Amino acid sequence: MNYIDYIIIVVYLLGFLGIGYFFKENKNSKDYFLGGQSMGWFPLSLSTMATQLSAISFISAPAFVGLKDGGGLQWLTYEFGVPLAMAFLLIAIIPSLYSSGIVSVYEFLEKRFDASSRLLISFVFQISRSVATGVMVYTMALILQATIGIDFWISILLIGVITMIYSFQGGMKAVIWGDVVQMCILFFGIVVCLVYGISELGGFENFLTHVDKDRLTAVDFSKWGFNNADKNDEFGFWPMVIGGVFLYASYYGTDQTQSQRLLSAKGMPTIKRLLLANGLLRFPVTLTYCIMGLVLGTLLFQDLGFQELMDVVYQENISSLEGKKADLMVPVFIIKYLPNGIIGILIVAIMSAAMSSLSSTVNSLSAVTLEDFIKRFKPDMSDKKYVTYSRLLSVFWGLVCLFFAFFAGNIEGTVIEVINKISSIFYGPILAAFILAILTKKTNALGANIGIVTGVVFNMYLWLCVPEVFWFWWNAIGCLVTMIVGYTFSLIIQGEPKEGLKVVFYKQGKREVVILVGYFVVICILAISIGKMLS
Numbered sequence: 001m002n003y004i005d006y007i008i009i010v011v012y013l014l015g016f017l018g019i020g021y022f023f024k025e026n027k028n029s030k031d032y033f034l035g036g037q038s039m040g041w042f043p044l045s046l047s048t049m050a051t052q053l054s055a056i057s058f059i060s061a062p063a064f065v066g067l068k069d070g071g072g073l074q075w076l077t078y079e080f081g082v083p084l085a086m087a088f089l090l091i092a093i094i095p096s097l098y099s100s101g102i103v104s105v106y107e108f109l110e111k112r113f114d115a116s117s118r119l120l121i122s123f124v125f126q127i128s129r130s131v132a133t134g135v136m137v138y139t140m141a142l143i144l145q146a147t148i149g150i151d152f153w154i155s156i157l158l159i160g161v162i163t164m165i166y167s168f169q170g171g172m173k174a175v176i177w178g179d180v181v182q183m184c185i186l187f188f189g190i191v192v193c194l195v196y197g198i199s200e201l202g203g204f205e206n207f208l209t210h211v212d213k214d215r216l217t218a219v220d221f222s223k224w225g226f227n228n229a230d231k232n233d234e235f236g237f238w239p240m241v242i243g244g245v246f247l248y249a250s251y252y253g254t255d256q257t258q259s260q261r262l263l264s265a266k267g268m269p270t271i272k273r274l275l276l277a278n279g280l281l282r283f284p285v286t287l288t289y290c291i292m293g294l295v296l297g298t299l300l301f302q303d304l305g306f307q308e309l310m311d312v313v314y315q316e317n318i319s320s321l322e323g324k325k326a327d328l329m330v331p332v333f334i335i336k337y338l339p340n341g342i343i344g345i346l347i348v349a350i351m352s353a354a355m356s357s358l359s360s361t362v363n364s365l366s367a368v369t370l371e372d373f374i375k376r377f378k379p380d381m382s383d384k385k386y387v388t389y390s391r392l393l394s395v396f397w398g399l400v401c402l403f404f405a406f407f408a409g410n411i412e413g414t415v416i417e418v419i420n421k422i423s424s425i426f427y428g429p430i431l432a433a434f435i436l437a438i439l440t441k442k443t444n445a446l447g448a449n450i451g452i453v454t455g456v457v458f459n460m461y462l463w464l465c466v467p468e469v470f471w472f473w474w475n476a477i478g479c480l481v482t483m484i485v486g487y488t489f490s491l492i493i494q495g496e497p498k499e500g501l502k503v504v505f506y507k508q509g510k511r512e513v514v515i516l517v518g519y520f521v522v523i524c525i526l527a528i529s530i531g532k533m534l535s
Contacts, residue, residue: 001148001335005344012348013162016178016355020166023173027383032171032390033103033367034264039176041273044261047179048278049285050186050356051257057289058186058353059143063326065215065290066297072215074235075290076527079283081244083516083523086279088245089253090509090516094262094271096438097253104371105259112437113445115376117452121430122372125256126365128422130397133361134404139327140354141405146317147331148347156405159351163358164398168391172264175359182352189349190289193330196337197295201302208534211298216534218527225470234470237524243472246479247424250431252278256364268508276512283523287530294534296333309336358401365400366393421463421471428478429455435479436486443490451486455479 026032064071102108106125110118141155150158166174201207223236225243252258252275265271300306310332314325334346370389375381381389429452436443436451455478462469462477469477 001343001347002340004341005347008341008344009348009351012351013158015181016162016166019178019181020169020174023170023177026171026173026387026390032387033260033363033371035172035176037264038266039173039261039264039270040266041270041277043176043180044265044270044274045277045281046183047176047360048252048258048261048274049281050179050183050352051261051360052282057286058189058349059140059327059330061286062289062293062296063329065293066295067293067300067326067329070234071293072212073218073290073294073527073531074220075293076218076283076286076523077235077237077240078244079286080237080241080520080524080527081246081248082282083279083520084241084245085248085252086275087513087516088249090272090275090512093249093253093434093438094259094275095268097259097434098263098265098268098271102263102371103260104368105254105256105263106368106372109433109437109448113433113443113448117433117445117449118372120449120452121426121433122368124426125368128426129257129361130365130400131404132423133358134401136357137354137401137405139324140350142317142324143327143331144347144350146313146328147335153406156402159354159358160398160402160405163355164362164395167359167362167394167398171390172260172363175363176261176264178359179356182356185345185349185352186356187285187288189346190285190292192338192342192346193333194288194292194295197292197299197333200337201295201299207295207298210302211294211534212301215294215297216531218531219524225473227468236470239470239472243424243470243475246428246431246475247472250427250475250479251423254430254434255427256368257360260364260367272509272512276515279516280519293329296329299333300329306333306336358398361401362394362398365397366390369393369397421474424471424474425456425459425463425478428459428475428480429482431475432479432482432486436483440487443487444493446493447488447490448486450489451482451484454485455482 061075065073065075097105097108100108100111102111104122106118106122109121137156137159140159141152144150144155145152166178170178198204198207201210219237220235221237223234223239225234225236225239252262262271262274265274300310310325310328313328313332331350334343338346367390370386370393374389374393432455433448433452436448458481459474459478462474463471
């Protein structure tokens with residue numbers, strides 16, 4: 001790196017301080033946490049994708065595709081359930097949540113059931129999301145330290161403090177428009193790495209000649225995910241589609257970091273376009289960084305200088321990067337092959353991956369803390385005091401995430417491995433709680449709570465005692481167990497369900513549902529065809 005790269009990084013960071021200042025006028029809860037419900041579908045869709053397109057997508061996913069044992073284009077199967085989940089949310093879940101006028105998505109459960117369901121799920125969200133985000137920032141800081149020499153603590157403070165300042169000032173509008181910028185930088189970085197990687201390999205034909213053919217199989221119908229004890233039954237078509245529908249419906253519909261964007265929309269027509277865009281655009285982005293991973297992985301095995309530099313960086317930082325050598329592939333490629341100026345932009349892309357996830361987390365954690373807990377004891381606070389509390393909470397949760405980032409060294413090796421499993425323990429039962437709340441009339445609070453606890457406990461049992469079941473299935477199993485148990489106990493106990501919440505089905509979204517279902521078929525065929533064409 002030289003002065004040009006550092007200038008680019010400084011300008012980027014100062015620019016985000018400017019975004020926070022530009023959107024500093026926030027008068028009430030809907031302004032600070034929902035952007036005044038004035039946001040259009042395009043910035044919201046890019047913001048949603050930027051939150052999902054984290055450091056995992058830019059660093060770890062290409063490393064998995066290109067280098068890690070058992071990797072390859074099967075990573076594409078992660079996307080198969082997205083269009084179907086978007087179709088389900090558009091018709092059945094989001095219209096009722098949006099029309100209820102909530103800020104915290106968990107408030108809906110209290111309106112339909114009681115406070116216990118809301119507070120339990122909100123608490124789980126706050127702890128799991130802050131830990132996961134801290135681990136992600138920690139990992140990015142380690143990689144920046146290893147590749148460009150920025151001290152670990154400086155990287156964390158740069159990422160954390162800048163993000164906290166613009167989130168503190170601008171609220172949801174600053175977060176969303178910041179995500180738009182970061183999404184553009186991230187995708188530009190992926191395309192640049194792909195183009196330069198193909199060029200260094202001597203062209204696309206040479207890439208096809210040397211690529212590892214075992215990594216080109218994207219879809220495997222023979223893997224069902226019920227014999228997963230030896231790790232050879234993962235990423236099959238059926239568990240990734242069925243489990244993926246439940247996972248993504250829960251993530252986009254009932255996880256505050258994502259549902260808050262849906263609640264920030266101008267109206268249901270905006271939400272319709274947002275869900276359609278997210279269902280259609282995620283696969284091309286994922287396909288691009290998967291091909292990038294294959295290209296860089298092939299280059300690594302062809303260029304001894306690339307291998308040697310990765311080995312040197314890894315050995316110099318083995319105490320902190322043990323077990324993460326593959327994750328160095330993208331940043332080492334950036335430093336070795338790209339010209340100055342482009343290096344600065346790509347380092348900014350790595351920082352963007354961390355900052356977009358951190359800003360979304362901070363704003364969402366602030367929203368649920370204020371709405372689900374503090375307002376319970378201060379229901380009549382003024383708008384001015386509400387915004388003040390909101391900003392203070394954004395700083396508090398930013399510091400909590402940075403605390404986990406600083407001290408993740410002792411736990412990161414286990415957390416980063418199991419964080420997806422932990423999420424899958426809860427995603428299914430949480431989705432089931434909302435399905436019972438919206439789509440059934442006889443489910444009562446006690447029955448729903450028994451169902452939620454049973455679904456979570458059953459998923460934990462699968463994790464601890466039935467390793468043969470692939471964790472993607474937990475999302476579907478936990479949801480179905482929760483629904484069956486919750487509804488059955490509600491009929492047996494016959495408590496009085498709350499009335500008054502309006503259940504809304506969005507009938508004008510039928511065309512979009514047809515498009516999304518058809519797109520699901522298209523991407524499945526395309527994934528199969530790509531593997532065959534490349535091989």
